[in-house]
Amino acid sequence: MAVLMREMLGETLRELRMSSAKTLREVSGEARVSLGYLSEVERGQKEASSELLNAICGALDVPLADVLRLVSDRVEAHATVTPLPLRTPQAAA
Amino acid sequence: MAVLMREMLGETLRELRMSSAKTLREVSGEARVSLGYLSEVERGQKEASSELLNAICGALDVPLADVLRLVSDRVEAHATVTPLPLRTPQAAA
Numbered sequence: 001m002a003v004l005m006r007e008m009l010g011e012t013l014r015e016l017r018m019s020s021a022k023t024l025r026e027v028s029g030e031a032r033v034s035l036g037y038l039s040e041v042e043r044g045q046k047e048a049s050s051e052l053l054n055a056i057c058g059a060l061d062v063p064l065a066d067v068l069r070l071v072s073d074r075v076e077a078h079a080t081v082t083p084l085p086l087r088t089p090q091a092a093a
Numbered sequence: 094m095a096v097l098m099r100e101m102l103g104e105t106l107r108e109l110r111m112s113s114a115k116t117l118r119e120v121s122g123e124a125r126v127s128l129g130y131l132s133e134v135e136r137g138q139k140e141a142s143s144e145l146l147n148a149i150c151g152a153l154d155v156p157l158a159d160v161l162r163l164v165s166d167r168v169e170a171h172a173t174v175t176p177l178p179l180r181t182p183q184a185a186a
Contacts, residue, residue, distance in 0.1 A: 068165035
């Protein structure tokens, strides 16, 4: 499985929000983004547009360049992890 | 004007393609992306989905983490440029 930018970005944004002790509601309000959309972005389920990404960075008070550097680090860490062996549905249950 | 991720990403992808001496046609073929779409991504006019970004990185043979680091550097360089004073239409003409 390839590492997906939106998943690494979502995890990064969520961590930054947590570390600033802000709620989804606060960030969505400041960024003027719906709470549901922000939540989907954080879970890596939606691509954030560049404008939305700027708005979220603004609400988190973190420069876009810093966010992208964190995402790059996270992508690199994931990409270099040795994949676990595939589990059969039986083993996973 | 805020710096937009898609514009910095587009410039980065174009530079990487140029430095590998590949044509738009070659990269679009390898990445299985339409030439028009790739061109729009390079010009910062379209957001690249995470899957598409992976395909382009694969075609360029550059790890995603490296691309994102270059984008971060580019965002930072743009963000720290001192804006020129606004010119009036008369002065600009």
